[in-house]
Amino acid sequence: MNDQGTRVVLHERRGPAMWIIINRPERRNAMNADVMAGIIAGIDAAEADPEVRVIVLTGAGDKAFCAGGDLAPAANGAPFTVDPSRPRNPVVNAFKRMESCDLPILARVNGHALAGGFGLVCACDLAIGVEGAMFGTPESKIGLFPMMILPYLLRVLSPRKLMELCMTGEPIDAARALQAGVLNDVVSPADLDARIERMVTLLASRSPTAIRLGKQGFHAMRDMNLQQSLEYAQLMLPMMASTEDAREGFQAFQNQRTPQWTGR
Secondary structure (H helix, E strand, O other), rough: EEEOOEEEEEEEEEOEEEEEEOOOOHHHOEOOHHHHHHHHHHHHHHHOOOOEEEEEEEEOOOOEEOOOOOOOOOOOOOOOOOOOOOOOHHHHHHHHHHHHHOEEEEEEEOOOEOOHHHHHHHHHEEEEEEEEEEEEEEEEEEEHOOOHHHHHHHHHOOHHHHHHHHHHHOOOEEEHHHOOOOOOEEHHHHHHHHHHHHHHHHOOOHHHHHHHHHHHHHHHHHHHOOOHHHHHHHHHHHHHOHHHHHHHHHHHHOOOOOEEEOOO
């Protein structure tokens, strides 16, 4: 995972959080195969560490979270080389890994999130962005459409707003991204890390089991109809109530003490 001698993705353990940092500020933290592999490796490392409770995904510097696929001057329009006989796009691999991750993934949107970078934000569980950040899908300006990230955009934005973004290629600012449901909060650059730390602390204080099973249920129900969702829920709830964390949570509530989660 090297780019001119520099690691393109950094993994930093900060308290209960694993920070995954796209480290290509000179390319506006653009995505390539090494970046996607680095994100996957960071998720693997976070899940392997029992002390990690949250993943923070961000970009290096203060200009861009991620500007999308790396369209270098010599590129033919596709930032990733894919064998047609084995269509395994690095972006899809990373999105699938994010989907299967047991830990909450929090996007620290430190700057512009465009094209594939916009998709990364939408693939995270939560997102906090800075004032001044822009979000959009400019692919139509170069003869493309955001096919690869469309599944996650469809899950976050309303169809009308999404179609407008995709067809016009015009971006929206952080305030409008918050209104559209892309972000959970918008803060000044000076307040970003404090806001991220508050969210990390809050998530780390909650039951890892509840979050893990809750994420599983959320993703499963999202693709079910109403009847299927209700059937799934009535099976999952008794299972969750029988976990060690649920028993500990009930006992702690009754005894008015702070629960000691085991994650089981």
